Amino acid sequence: MRHEKMTKVGLFFIFAIVCFFILIPFYAIALASFKPGGDLVRYGLNLSFDLSVMSLNNFVYLFTGSHSYFNWFFNSVFLTIVQVVLTLLISATVAYGFAAYNFVGKNFLFICVLMIMMVPFEILLLPLYKLTNDLGLMNTYSAIVLPGIASAATIFFFRQYISGIPKEIIAAGRVDGASEYGIYVRLIIPVMKPSFAAMAILNGMNSWNNFIWPFMVLSETVKYTLPIGLKTLLTPYGNNYDLLIVGSFFSIVPILILFLAFQKYFIDGMTAGAVKG
Amino acid sequence: MTVIKRFIYSQKVAPYVFVLPFILVFTIFWAYPLLDSFEMSFQKVALGQESNWVGFANYEKLLGDKIFLKALANSAIYMILTLVILIPFPMMFAVLINSKLMWGREFFKASFFFPALTSVVVAGTIFRLMFGEMEGSLINSFLSLFGIEPIKFLKGQVTGFVALLALATWRWTGVNMLYFLSGLKNIPDDYYEAAAIDGASKWQQFTRITIPLLKPTSIYVLTISIYAGLAMFIESMMLWNGNNSPKNIGLTIVGYLYRQGIEKNNLGYAAAVGIVLLAITMIINVTQLSISGLFKKEDQS
Numbered sequence: 346m347r348h349e350k351m352t353k354v355g356l357f358f359i360f361a362i363v364c365f366f367i368l369i370p371f372y373a374i375a376l377a378s379f380k381p382g383g384d385l386v387r388y389g390l391n392l393s394f395d396l397s398v399m400s401l402n403n404f405v406y407l408f409t410g411s412h413s414y415f416n417w418f419f420n421s422v423f424l425t426i427v428q429v430v431l432t433l434l435i436s437a438t439v440a441y442g443f444a445a446y447n448f449v450g451k452n453f454l455f456i457c458v459l460m461i462m463m464v465p466f467e468i469l470l471l472p473l474y475k476l477t478n479d480l481g482l483m484n485t486y487s488a489i490v491l492p493g494i495a496s497a498a499t500i501f502f503f504r505q506y507i508s509g510i511p512k513e514i515i516a517a518g519r520v521d522g523a524s525e526y527g528i529y530v531r532l533i534i535p536v537m538k539p540s541f542a543a544m545a546i547l548n549g550m551n552s553w554n555n556f557i558w559p560f561m562v563l564s565e566t567v568k569y570t571l572p573i574g575l576k577t578l579l580t581p582y583g584n585n586y587d588l589l590i591v592g593s594f595f596s597i598v599p600i601l602i603l604f605l606a607f608q609k610y611f612i613d614g615m616t617a618g619a620v621k622g
Numbered sequence: 623m624t625v626i627k628r629f630i631y632s633q634k635v636a637p638y639v640f641v642l643p644f645i646l647v648f649t650i651f652w653a654y655p656l657l658d659s660f661e662m663s664f665q666k667v668a669l670g671q672e673s674n675w676v677g678f679a680n681y682e683k684l685l686g687d688k689i690f691l692k693a694l695a696n697s698a699i700y701m702i703l704t705l706v707i708l709i710p711f712p713m714m715f716a717v718l719i720n721s722k723l724m725w726g727r728e729f730f731k732a733s734f735f736f737p738a739l740t741s742v743v744v745a746g747t748i749f750r751l752m753f754g755e756m757e758g759s760l761i762n763s764f765l766s767l768f769g770i771e772p773i774k775f776l777k778g779q780v781t782g783f784v785a786l787l788a789l790a791t792w793r794w795t796g797v798n799m800l801y802f803l804s805g806l807k808n809i810p811d812d813y814y815e816a817a818a819i820d821g822a823s824k825w826q827q828f829t830r831i832t833i834p835l836l837k838p839t840s841i842y843v844l845t846i847s848i849y850a851g852l853a854m855f856i857e858s859m860m861l862w863n864g865n866n867s868p869k870n871i872g873l874t875i876v877g878y879l880y881r882q883g884i885e886k887n888n889l890g891y892a893a894a895v896g897i898v899l900l901a902i903t904m905i906i907n908v909t910q911l912s913i914s915g916l917f918k919k920e921d922q923s
Binding site (some may be wrong): 349352353356357359360363366369370371373377385387388389390391392393405435438439441442443445446448451454457459461463464465466467468469470471472473475476478480491492494495498500512521523524525526529550553554556557561571572573575579589593596597600601605608611612615616 | 725759804
């Protein structure tokens with residue numbers, strides 16, 4: 346028994362130390378958001394806790410100053426919601442086609458789904474940039490949303506999930522005279538509901554943190570998303586560290602709240618790909 | 623009208639209606655750009671100008687391009703080092719946190735995972751400031767406790783990579799640990815009980831039961847880590863606040879593609895960089911599939 350207790354303490358100790366190092370960057374940025382940006386440039390990001398230099402000035406500036414932060418913030422919220430809703434609906438529909446039917450070309454098309462997952466998206470940045478330019482979609486949200494609405498990973502996950510639903514439901518629907526689409530909308534989607542949460546989180550996180558493609562497409566400050574906006578606060582011509590730090594800190598808060606509320610779904614969503622991997 | 627309606631509603635046609643959005647997105651936003659990328663890699667292209675065929679000139683130029691080779695080496699080294707760190711340690715943490723003797727499991731799981739929720743932009747900014755060159759910055763003030771002089775992390779090759787890897791480790795340890803945890807759930811407890819009865823030590827149980835049975839998870843984590851490693855770009859961009867690091871110590875393949883294509887409007891040359899990256903990932907893919915395929919045959923016999 347004594348041996349067991351030692352192991353317990355030892356394990357806890359190891360994890361407590363690692364956890365300490367993992368949480369330090371969060372503590373540092375939280376602390377820095379109460380200090381003047383000039384201090385950051387002069388002394389670097391550190392853990393000194395000095396009440397005489399700390400104030401709520403940065404937060405006052407964040408909420409009342411003239412800058413585009415909340416404009417970017419709500420752009421990000423809007424784009425995330427649009428992307429999640431469209432991606433989920435369209436990917437689920439495609440997945441149902443793959444899972445419920447046998448049709449000519451099905452295997453070929455499913456290999457196409459797998460191919461998308463096997464090729465790094467970064468390779469497509471330039472041709473997509475050129476295509477977006479040719480289509481006249483530069484500086485529009487359509488250019489950000491459209492390429493991702495049939496997400497390969499999401500289709501793959503939904504297909505697995507639908508394969509687990511008894512085929513009798515579909516057969517019973519046909520006997521009752523429901524149309525092919527009626528079966529999907531009225532019988533299958535309600536059964537799929539539990540799988541939507543995990544995929545909503547996975548796609549939502551990708552969308553909220555998406556950076557490089559929107560950065561290439563969007564050129565107007567009013568259309569920027571939060572990551573792009575924060576990135577542009579540092580320029581060769583002048584830095585806005587006050588807003589950068591408090592803005593970075595504040596951008597973590599909503600995700601933290603969502604994470605604490607829906608922790609299980611976050612973990613399911615993030616690890617969904619590894620199931621049967 | 624009823625003919626059309628009956629056609630669309632027929633059981634033969636319905637599946638194509640369901641998968642139509644995928645066919646459209648795949649063709650327009652994937653297959654066409656990929657083919658276009660191949661075409662561009664044999665051309666001299668600039669936005670708004672006529673393209674000219676140049677044959678293999680872009681590829682020939684790449685072979686002798688020292689900066690490209692530097693980017694290639696950086697990406698490869700970064701990828702290998704992330705594999706060395708981000709597979710064994712998360713696996714070990716998963717096994718330990720899964721132990722019945724673990725206190726505060728849910729709390730540790732959540733806090734290990736938490737860095738993955740931050741965007742690269744925010745995380746990269748925090749790490750750039752933590753690894754700042756002033757003696758007061760977090761890492762340097764920590765090192766000074768051991769009497770080490772302040773280091774200009776982001777100016778040196780090795781120290782720059784330390785910062786890059788610290789960032790990657792911080793963001794991905796928790797996620798990979800969760801992958802391994804979900805893999806561990808699929809291993810029945812009986813195996814360990816039987817092994818314990820046979821007198822196997824904890825270490826033997828780990829090497830003989832846990833590691834072999836975690837193989838599907840390990841292959842998955844390996845695959846996504848190889849991709850993420852080779853395609854890494856924004857981490858470097860945030861750490862050096864732009865795509866230019868001193869002597870290109872932080873330049874990656876995708877960083878070079880971005881520099882040539884977007885910053886220098888040299889799309890043909892940049893497309894060739896992309897095709898090389900595609901070729902590398904395809905070679906790794908095929909190699910990996912054939913190796914894991916061979917293992918599968920062994921398992922069955």
